[in-house]
Amino acid sequence: xxxxxxxxxHGEAVCNVENIVGGMVGCRGLTxxxxxxxxxxxxxxxxxxxxxxxxxxxxxRRARETAEPVAEALGLPIQWDDELHELRPGEVVDxxxxxxxxxxxxxxxxxxxxxxTAPGSESFATFLTRACTxxxxxxxxxxxxxxxxxxxxxxxxxxxxxxxxxxxYILERAGFWTYHTSITHWRRMPGWAPGDMPRWHLMRxxxxxxxxxxxx
Numbered sequence: 366x367x368x369x370x371x372x373x374x375h376g377e378a379v380c381n382v383e384n385i386v387g388g389m390v391g392c393r394g395l396t397x398x399x400x401x402x403x404x405x406x407x408x409x410x411x412x413x414x415x416x417x418x419x420x421x422x423x424x425x426r427r428a429r430e431t432a433e434p435v436a437e438a439l440g441l442p443i444q445w446d447d448e449l450h451e452l453r454p455g456e457v458v459d460x461x462x463x464x465x466x467x468x469x470x471x472x473x474x475x476x477x478x479x480x481x482t483a484p485g486s487e488s489f490a491t492f493l494t495r496a497c498t499x500x501x502x503x504x505x506x507x508x509x510x511x512x513x514x515x516x517x518x519x520x521x522x523x524x525x526x527x528x529x530x531x532x533x534y535i536l537e538r539a540g541f542w543t544y545h546t547s548i549t550h551w552r553r554m555p556g557w558a559p560g561d562m563p564r565w566h567l568m569r570x571x572x573x574x575x576x577x578x579x580x581x
Contacts, residue, residue: 366563369511370504370551371415372521373435376402377545378427384463387427388453391460394426402546402576407434409575415548417441418510421503423449423517431546432515439513448499451517452492455485478533490533496523504553518543524551528565548572 376399380387387393395403420441422432428449436443458466470483478489487495500523503512514520521543525531528551543549550568555561573580 366509366555368504368508368553370500370524370553371417371511371513372524372549372551373406373431373513373515374518374521374543374545374547374549375423375427375431375515376400376406380427381545386454386458386461386463386466387425387451388455388459389425389450390456391454392426395430398580399427399545400430402580403431403434405575406431406546407438410435410438415439415513416511417513419507420444420513420515421446421449422515423447423451423520425450425517428515428517435513435515441513443515446499446503448495448502449514449516449520451519452489453487455481455483455487457485458483475537476534478536489536492519493523493526493533496520497527500524500527521547521549524549528567542571544571544573544576546573546576 376395378387378395378399379385379393380391382396385391417439420432420436420439421444422428424445424447432443466483473482473489474480481488496519503514518541522541525541549570550572551565552568553563553565555563
């Protein structure tokens with residue numbers, strides 16, 4: 366039985382450009398360029414490149430504004446899911462500039478993924494647990510289907526940790542640079558030989574064929 370998981374990062378957001386911590390409070394949605402990226406993505410999907418069965422999306426504003434044109438293009442309702450949020454910064458710093466957070470609380474320590482930066486914020490390890498659990502739940506509920514998730518760069522990262530069984534300490538050594546509105550496609554297929562377990566295969570990452578060079 367084949368299962369396809371497509372994870373789409375949101376378009377360029379105001380918080381990305383202004384370097385603001387963009388949780389539920391701090392996120393002010395997409396920039397004009399971000400809306401243009403989302404429209405181009407929707408135009409691409411409307412041509413039938415991805416035949417999806419279900420569509421999930423984060424409820425943070427930048428993801429919502431990306432998911433809405435995607436839903437129209439795919440002809441699917443959106444199943445909103447709070448567990449697909451980016452790393453939750455906590456109410457204390459949500460909406461602050463990153464420089465203000467660093468000045469007040471210091472930088473996130475990549476060598477200590479179980480420590481949080483500010484009061485009420487998730488640690489990277491806690492975020493990974495939540496994100497991987499959410500992805501696993503969605504996959505289990507829709508086994509054998511084609512799943513589209515519109516979310517955040519961190520959720521794309523989490524899919525690699527989930528599929529490859531990586532631990533949080535790898536962040537100190539390597540990471541990901543996921544483009545806005547890019548498509549990451551995972552496919553689980555039966556093994557090559559009788560008795561082999563099904564395996565996940567990375568079919569594509571950072572696919573932004575709908576954007577011109579320099580628009581990422």
